[in-house]
Amino acid sequence: MRCLTFCCLIALSALPVHGQEVNDSLYRVWQDTGLPDTARAKALDRHFDAFEYVDRDSALRIADELIRFCEVRDYVQGVAWGQNDRGLALYHLGELETAAAAFGSALEIQTGIGNKKGISAVLNNLGMVYLAQGDRPRALDLYIQSLKMDEALGDSLGVAGSHLNIGVIFLEMGDSEQALAYFLPGLEMMERLGNPRGIAFLTNSIGSVYSGQGDYATSLGYYQRSLRILEEHNPNGMAPMLNNVGSMFLKLGELDSAFAYLERSRVLSDEMADLSTATHSRIYLGQLALARHDPRLGVDHCSTALEMGRSQGAWMYQQGACDCLYRAYKALGDHGRALTYHELEVAYTDSLSNEKNTKKITELEMQYGFEKKEAAAQAEQEKKDAVAAQELRRQKLVRNGFMGGFALVAVFAGIFLTQRNRIGKEKARSEELLL
Structure with a gap:
């Protein structure tokens, strides 16, 4: 879903x-x-x-x-x-x-x-x-x-x-x-930071990846780990995780366990006025009712969810509720209403996943990736430039040291020559006096 x-x-x-x-x-x-x-x-x-x-x-x-x-x-x-x-x-x-x-x-x-x-x-x-x-x-x-x-x-x-x-x-x-x-780099960062709520949400999200791939048992393990973290550190924020654990039990056919978690999520989200999670819970409870061959109860849950989704302007929930209502009315033999909700579900799905949106998302991701690579290349070039500048400074120091040494030698040579000439002149003067 x-x-x-x-x-x-x-x-x-x-x-x-x-x-x-x-x-x-x-x-x-x-x-x-x-x-x-x-x-x-x-x-x-x-x-x-x-x-x-x-x-x-x-x-x-x-x-x-x-x-x-x-x-x-x-x-x-x-x-x-x-x-x-x-x-x-x-x-x-x-x-x-x-x-x-x-x-x-x-x-x-x-x-x-x-x-x-x-x-x-x-x-x-x-x-x-x-x-x-x-x-x-x-x-x-x-x-x-x-x-x-x-x-x-x-x-x-x-x-x-x-x-x-x-x-x-x-x-x-x-x-x-x-x-x-x-998700994976995000989870590593949260673990380094020691942020339990962030760890719980990212663990939950990785569970959703496995759910999307049809690996419900692995997904359930991630969801349960996420739920345990929140039960310890933030029990009032665990309604969404209760939902997801319940949804996996529903997928695995363990309907009693599914109901226990989904109903607990519904009650908690209603108490906290968490409208988004409360809507989500009712969609899953509607799906559970269908799995138990009770389409009328499914209609009750998903009709409420649809109204809640509309009040929020949340297309994702409206899409999920319409899909549930389509299957419920189909099971009841009310093909007219089933068709109506099927058409609505298709319309919401198309709105969420239309080609224009997909193309725009791809462009944004590619642009971010390009900018990130460009920034990395620029940083690498700046690093190379810094190394080159350091080498140039070293060469200048060597050259200046050589020139300074040469100048010092020249100074000493000049002193030596001056001293030698002075000594030579004094020696010549002494010889003249002796004569």
Whole structure:
């Protein structure tokens, strides 16, 4: 299913993980009016992270409070933080258009103050919105811009996050080889950084590669590893991984295990107002109902999923829900409705995978690869030029040393000749006196 990998996307600002003690400390800093406003704003921005995957409504209120606080004090960097946080909360709530507007405001501010790290993070987050809307070329363009900026800044965490999100695009297109070319280096970076959430998401994404290749047992192993990491480090963010584990049990025909994970994902995502994962869960529950020969229950789940997907403007979920409804109505013998949903599913699939989009994505990837090779060649040439310049300086030193030595010899020779001539003259004078 095409939307399987959508759950692997990650906002770069979501990678840090804070414990409860740290979050309490951040909130105390925010409330301390004796501290500088900049410190209080930064604390509230970091405090937002504790709510992003737990309570999206509270996260949105925190973001709006941060924006108001910083606007009154004309602290533009803080306003940018707040707008970025607001975009993330809205993204998780499925309000993609308003999320894009918030990210756009953050990007405008970060660009105006020249904060390259901030620009990179917002570009990445804005790319997530466009990908959810089915605009893969635009998403990839933003991801590559973010990746290049992070590479220039030496930001390993940002580079790893961009590798994850770019890989997801290629995975959705069915290019598992290119997806792994991004996932594997990204995973190595996250492991070096010791970032458990990043490790979990990239491990999950590699599992999606094996799923796409039909190796469901291997995929399940990666998904379960990812889930174990999040259960330990970020239990409130594990609903997407529960989904993916459940989907593999469904593929393997272990329907009771599939239901246990998918229902747990649905409940958790509903509690957290995670609309995208909640939609995804219902599509899989609809597929599970079909596998259990209960097409009416399949219609219930997938009709709800379709409405949720439409409310988000997320084509991937609408495509998945329509495919489920087509098969459900076909099983019920309602061929008219089955045909309607089949045509819708084909239309959504074509919109996601049309030739123009594929060509644009290929062009963007080739351009990035060319620029990377060109930068590497330039760096190699600069290295050669530096070696040549060093050799030239050495030769000049040798030449100057030789010339200096020659000059010194000439000086000593001149002194010697002068001294010898003086001695010769004095000797001649002495001989004349003796005569």
